[in-house]
Amino acid sequence: MANERQGTERGTAAERGICCAGALAAVVVLAILAAPMLSGRVYTYNDLGNYHLPLRLFYARCLATGENFTWIPNLFCGFYLHGEGQVGMYHPLHFVLYYALPLDTAFNLELLSSYPFMLAGMFLFLRRWEMRRDAALLGALVFAFSGFNLLHYIHIQVIAIVAHIPWLLLTLDGVLRQSNRRKASTHLLGFILLTGSQLLLGAPQFVFFSVLVELLYALLIFRRWASGWRIAVVGMGMVLGVLVGCVQLVPTLDALRHSERHDTSAEFRYTNSLHPANLAQLLSPYLFNQRFYPQETSTSIEGSTHEFGLYNGAVTVALILFLLTRWKHLGERRLLLRGVLILSGVAIVLALGRYGLLYSIQLQIPLAGVFRCPSRYIVLVHLAMAVGAALSFEHIAGMVRRRERAGLADLWPLSIGVAGSVLLTIGALFLATERGSRLSAALYVASPAHALLGTVLALFAAGLVATAARGSRYALLGIVLFAVADQGSYGLSFIREKPPTAGGTHRGEGWMTLRTFGDLLDPPRGVDCPRIETWQNAFLVKGYRLCGGYAGLPPARQLDYTRPASLRVAGVGWKRERRRFRKGKRMFVEFTPWERVPEPLPRARLVARTIVSANPREDIEKIDIRTAALVSENLSVEGGSPGQAMIRHEHPGEITIETVADSRQLLVVSESYHEGWRASVDGQSGRVHRVYGDFMGCVVGPGKHEVRFRFRPSSLVIGKQLSLAGLVLAVILFAGVRLRPAW
Numbered sequence: 001m002a003n004e005r006q007g008t009e010r011g012t013a014a015e016r017g018i019c020c021a022g023a024l025a026a027v028v029v030l031a032i033l034a035a036p037m038l039s040g041r042v043y044t045y046n047d048l049g050n051y052h053l054p055l056r057l058f059y060a061r062c063l064a065t066g067e068n069f070t071w072i073p074n075l076f077c078g079f080y081l082h083g084e085g086q087v088g089m090y091h092p093l094h095f096v097l098y099y100a101l102p103l104d105t106a107f108n109l110e111l112l113s114s115y116p117f118m119l120a121g122m123f124l125f126l127r128r129w130e131m132r133r134d135a136a137l138l139g140a141l142v143f144a145f146s147g148f149n150l151l152h153y154i155h156i157q158v159i160a161i162v163a164h165i166p167w168l169l170l171t172l173d174g175v176l177r178q179s180n181r182r183k184a185s186t187h188l189l190g191f192i193l194l195t196g197s198q199l200l201l202g203a204p205q206f207v208f209f210s211v212l213v214e215l216l217y218a219l220l221i222f223r224r225w226a227s228g229w230r231i232a233v234v235g236m237g238m239v240l241g242v243l244v245g246c247v248q249l250v251p252t253l254d255a256l257r258h259s260e261r262h263d264t265s266a267e268f269r270y271t272n273s274l275h276p277a278n279l280a281q282l283l284s285p286y287l288f289n290q291r292f293y294p295q296e297t298s299t300s301i302e303g304s305t306h307e308f309g310l311y312n313g314a315v316t317v318a319l320i321l322f323l324l325t326r327w328k329h330l331g332e333r334r335l336l337l338r339g340v341l342i343l344s345g346v347a348i349v350l351a352l353g354r355y356g357l358l359y360s361i362q363l364q365i366p367l368a369g370v371f372r373c374p375s376r377y378i379v380l381v382h383l384a385m386a387v388g389a390a391l392s393f394e395h396i397a398g399m400v401r402r403r404e405r406a407g408l409a410d411l412w413p414l415s416i417g418v419a420g421s422v423l424l425t426i427g428a429l430f431l432a433t434e435r436g437s438r439l440s441a442a443l444y445v446a447s448p449a450h451a452l453l454g455t456v457l458a459l460f461a462a463g464l465v466a467t468a469a470r471g472s473r474y475a476l477l478g479i480v481l482f483a484v485a486d487q488g489s490y491g492l493s494f495i496r497e498k499p500p501t502a503g504g505t506h507r508g509e510g511w512m513t514l515r516t517f518g519d520l521l522d523p524p525r526g527v528d529c530p531r532i533e534t535w536q537n538a539f540l541v542k543g544y545r546l547c548g549g550y551a552g553l554p555p556a557r558q559l560d561y562t563r564p565a566s567l568r569v570a571g572v573g574w575k576r577e578r579r580r581f582r583k584g585k586r587m588f589v590e591f592t593p594w595e596r597v598p599e600p601l602p603r604a605r606l607v608a609r610t611i612v613s614a615n616p617r618e619d620i621e622k623i624d625i626r627t628a629a630l631v632s633e634n635l636s637v638e639g640g641s642p643g644q645a646m647i648r649h650e651h652p653g654e655i656t657i658e659t660v661a662d663s664r665q666l667l668v669v670s671e672s673y674h675e676g677w678r679a680s681v682d683g684q685s686g687r688v689h690r691v692y693g694d695f696m697g698c699v700v701g702p703g704k705h706e707v708r709f710r711f712r713p714s715s716l717v718i719g720k721q722l723s724l725a726g727l728v729l730a731v732i733l734f735a736g737v738r739l740r741p742a743w
Helices: 002-033 047-065 092-100 103-128 133-144 147-154 156-177 181-200 204-222 228-244 246-257 276-282 314-324 333-351 374-401 414-432 440-444 448-469 473-495 514-519 537-542 564-569 616-622 714-739
Strands: 531-533 572-575 578-583 586-591 604-607 609-612 628-631 644-651 654-661 665-672 677-681 684-686 689-691 695-700 703-711
Touching: 002 103, 002 133, 002 473, 047 092, 047 103, 047 147, 047 156, 047 514, 047 537, 092 103, 103 133, 103 147, 103 156, 103 374, 133 374, 133 473, 147 156, 147 374, 147 473, 156 181, 156 204, 156 228, 181 204, 181 228, 181 246, 181 714, 204 228, 204 333, 204 374, 228 246, 228 714, 246 714, 314 374, 314 414, 314 448, 314 473, 333 374, 374 448, 374 473, 414 448, 448 473, 514 537, 564 572, 564 616, 604 644, 604 654, 616 628, 628 665, 628 689, 654 665, 665 689, 665 703, 677 695, 695 703
Parallel strands: 531 572, 609 628
Antiparallel strands: 578 586, 604 665, 644 654, 654 703, 665 695, 677 684, 677 703, 689 695
């Protein structure tokens, strides 16, 4: 009895020590991630500098001045930014961060906060299954610092949504398995608010992923613990969560309807399908150049490290391989392992996209069928692997506590990972001699030394797992520390590379001060025009107005902005193009020098002649755009000499113009047309017309008038009303469950 008590005490002390070491390792990774913030800098690589940072600067300025942040006039000649969604403008956390803090601090905190939030959620979810603390911590570390989550740091809204998934599983489990109705009602309210929070962050593809996981989990535990009544309550909770998020969801559906993404080809939606060769990453993370094998199509080579990074740690693979031979020893844990295997298998097949069999089914699902990048299902693979690693670690720790040693029959699966990585290294050696051959893989495989590194990692991981399974407590500690070091170095080495910044035209450190970021831009000299035509949102930081831009839901436009007439109507004074070119087996991007556009037209002007056109793209080349405007219906303007139009006040989503004319004429404003624009002439309601296909106008009578345009989309009004209704109904449902006599 005394020996058993001493063994238990030693096991508890070892568990505590492993938890402390794991927590310290997590702090080290988070500190490295936070290095730019601690030195007054911000991350600027890829979408961070060319999308998130410029648009959050606009958002912060609008919050500070009380202006309308839903419409940004400096992008795409005016753009429904809130509808596009990725800034998450109505999320409470974003409100607080960007209203109360300087931009650089708020931006860094938004990026960094997702990781500890994810760590805590995964830890608590695994503890909900009564796992050991060290096992739960390992699972949390593996997921939070997974290849997907670290490589996708450039998509901060995506990581924020993914960070909700463990918390949603925790609250879902509480509703389905909690016997105490008060606790169950609290979990239900949390489930509703977390669902709404996900939608408010504005990346619906990952909300869809989350819903898939939640449905699978509900099905997994339904037969043993849940009841029809509880499932019904969860269903109501999910509906109410969607209602809470409608202030973002409804405008996003509106933006999708007006976007070029509304009706895309299947070829586009298969973009970034994970090539099956990338499964080799699980055993050899540095086998390929840029760490991935690209997707080749007839016209291009697609892929990027952050989209195709499948690796999730050598020790994670070793732990899962070991666990597969211990199936009969797992007891109730078999249910969770079954879910791990189903989720990881389905997610991998979906990630393969065009190379798999399931993604074509998703293309037929309303709304979900518009999503692209099947490779993003990797996040669900990594979620499943994290749970599997925690299960295996817990089982091995139990063996150590019981002084049970695994035999060769249990350890042989570890050789699969080692043998696979060895074969990949041999293959890399062979391909290194075939660089000049027609073997496509020879151009994508890195040096044999990089492949050998994968073998070393696999050997070390297998050795740690085998040693732990043979009874070593120190090996358990080694597993946790090696997992963090391996995954952390994989992700952080990508983050700390020196990639292009400021929209892709300069070399930099990937993080810098806001001032340095703006100084790296190369605008055209002597800009004296209202707009420039470029793909680079980074120019918004310096206050430039863009005719084009970059967004997830770019607006569908009728004019061709490579042609002079369209550029002149848009008021563009300078333009540059982004060109993609192929060199060998790789695609490159470059920007052409700035080119002046002659005679850009004023932002607001009057025309006395209109022409009805069903094809503005072609007809604009056939008219004198200085004196005539293309419209979709007869407006009965009266001709004569064009009057004068002067902009008196302009703010985001609001323009006030004074007009003077001697006849009924059309006021043309080079601001993007949207059904949400409202016009008033001298305080009386007017009608906003579509002009030149892409811009807006309003008919004014003779004399002097004040015309006021205001952006007030009905989708936002409806979304706010639905969100408010969702919150009220959520409180009612919470109270109903809490007061129900039986649960």
